[in-house]
Amino acid sequence: MMWIDTHAHLEDPKFAQDLDEVMKRAERTGVGAILTAGVDLETSRRAVELADRYRIVWAAVGVHPSEAGKATPEALTEVRELAGREKVVAIGEVGLDFYRDHTPRELQLKVFREQARMAEELDLPLVVHTRGAIRDALEVIREFRGVRGVLHCFPGGPEEAREAIELGWYIGVGGALTFPRSRLSDMVAVLPLSHFLLETDSPFLAPVPHRGQRNEPAYISLVGAEIAHIKGLPTQEVARCTTENARNLFESSPISP
Template identity: 45%
Template sequence: MMIDSHAHMEMPEFDADRKDVIARAKEAGVDAIVTIGTDLDDCFKAVEIAASFDSVYAAVGIHPHEVKKIDAQTYDQMQELAARPKVVAYGEIGLDFFKNRSPREVQIRRFGEQLELAKDLNLPIIIHDREAHRETMDLLSSWKGSRRGVIHCFSGDYAMARKCLDLGFYISIPGTVTFAKADKLRDVVSRVPAESLLVETDAPFLTPEPFRGKRNESAYVKYTAMRVAEIKGIPFEVLAEITARNACEIFKIEL
């Protein structure tokens, strides 16, 4: 059993062969995919895809790149979407100070607002953090919500991972763990208990070895899980089952 805890099946990269991509994931042993909306239109699309495929679930939220577009109606629409069947989380939300496609002060304000919305909706959160570790941890530490959720595509060091675990979050490991220069991430994987890990593709991005350079897809989460199992010194099947069970627990998925 495996779960791809973070993909973007709603993105146009999959418009030509989405059904085939989902079928290949199933053939590879991926029992569920969580597809993650990043703006309002993609959130609608993610929910529609989840409704159309038994193995797909959805998360809805406004990505930090897109928060500059939030208007008076956005959160009302997000609340409506969050109530749809098979919506299992609110996200991905957070901060991205690497590309700064939305102004930093806007990102921080909207992140706080979306944390409060997730609390009101009683949904776990999926956090995007890129080059904004301190600010992300400050906001999560001061937030009065349940702190149920996932740090997606983890890019910090073990000290940060330890703080995330202490706050109650899972750490999600992407395909970058297979890259030659990903020693910091592999150190995190070696030290974080398997019971606190998820695996993800972030498809169509971050394709793991041996397919690096090609479009990523959920079937390839197997290669991430294999590398994580190798680092932790446990059988692949055991690691796959533990991380799938973790995803089922946080997202309330029944398989």
């Protein structure tokens, strides 16, 4: 059984001490690929370094909406250069965060569109973060019809998810699904497995029974098992299908062991 963790932040300082061990545990639990995502120029560089260092790690490069103030023309030029590196398979993490609202909305929208255009020009998928802004994010996605991607840590309901799926996008599901009374379980119950990607968002949002602790890619199977439970499917089927989904989206580079 093989899992793909389509969203992690291995460059986070919380992994500085023991990343080799974290990677060993991931491989032992059947994780065949991990997509680690930068949130600004510095972490994007680091994501590419980690992808070069570890066989099963692939990188996404981009500027997160909360860091949109750092997205100078020079920074975006370097992101574009990094995107040409061998193991970079997506532009991300980009998007809109109107919940935290550190950064003016207009600036977030501008930086999101700039990076969506970059993804279009480079023919790479987008890894999108959206919080308190799902409608606005879907609107931007509609403007770039040639671009596919994943709405990571999906914050909407079944209706918004259906809209994203109709646009050819994927829904990223992580540890929050395992929390009691998660709204996500309704969505997972009614939508087809063919449009879900699994993610941990490590080091954040650890699934039950690790909730509150540091998350790591080895826990991805707990998310998969929860989906299997909700949909009444064998866990193997969830692993097989979500792995295939990840390969479909990130096919421009073979995200595979």
